[in-house]
Amino acid sequence: MDSLKDFLEEINFKVLEVYDCEGCGEKKVRKVEAVIHAGPRKGEKEIGVLGCKCADKELARQRTVEVNKRQAAKNLMNKFAKYSLINESLESASFENYETTNDAQSQAKSVAVNYVKDFPDVGNLLFSGNYGTGKSHLSVSITKALINNGHNCIFISFPKLITKIKDSFNNDSVSEDEIIRLMKQVDLLVIDDLGAEHKTPWTTSRLFEIIDDRAGKPTVFTTNLEAAELKDWVGDRIFSRIMNDTQRVKLDSFDYRRLKK
Structure with missing residues (x-):
């Protein structure tokens, strides 16, 4: 499974809550509970969220911040390049x-x-x-x-x-x-x-x-x-x-x- 979402969608799960996420704006986000049916964690309950994109948006935000930071450094480097010319x-x-x-x-x-x-x-x-x-x-x-x-x-x-x-x-x-x-x-x-x-x-x-x-x-x-x-x-x-x-x-x-x- 690539994610908890994929895992939960292939088994039966219990919906604990349905809500509109204020963080990412997605509607009808589901908080769910599922029981693990196999493996060393068999019988344990797993809590997850379906439909929320906060994690994806945070990752995109971090990437944007990093790109902007590197671009700002590059712009300043280009501006300063003539000062660091090697003899x-x-x-x-x-x-x-x-x-x-x-x-x-x-x-x-x-x-x-x-x-x-x-x-x-x-x-x-x-x-x-x-x-x-x-x-x-x-x-x-x-x-x-x-x-x-x-x-x-x-x-x-x-x-x-x-x-x-x-x-x-x-x-x-x-x-x-x-x-x-x-x-x-x-x-x-x-x-x-x-x-x-x-x-x-x-x-x-x-x-x-x-x-x-x-x-x-x-x-x-x-x-x-x-x-x-x-x-x-x-x-x-x-x-x-x-x-x-x-x-x-x-x-x-x-x-x-x-x-x-």
Whole structure:
């Protein structure tokens, strides 16, 4: 049987009540009682409703809410797309063309690939290491792979993010609130070059707001700073949020960008 309704309609049942449902508007809805004639529950009574469509309408409502939510996110993503453009040097970056030169890079690639496989049941990632070690390449590869899997993702450098927020003050097309909200809502946010921006109370407050409201949602960070330097740059409170449920992946100092050239 596909449903209780199908089951009840094939056996004798007792009508307990007939009423007009205020929830779905259906007339002459029947509340019925039937006795189970076979199986482990033989002899037990089953109460059900025939003719009510409240469950169907609630399911349709939930689907509509989800569709509208995803469409709103998509519209905002399209509006914001120009702000999350990947640098020209990284536009072709992928797992396939990430060339490893040492064990640290091989392990980092393995972590990144598994991150995509396990998404969204993952925590955060922090790629650290000197300039040109492939941190951004791997982060872009994660972003592209997850977008191809149907997730909403944004890759943006922290300096560019701060610039775009400041630009929004004189830009009618998108507001600071919209930018911050999108950073919070996307399935995956990648913040590249954390610590490369000049530190001010305003920039750190924006960073804290984004990270704090993304608690429980996957975020990937890249930084050229050592742990102690990053902690000093962002402060204890933000550093604690960044490191919460975060796997740190340190890449060796081999200049990956020089190899690619």
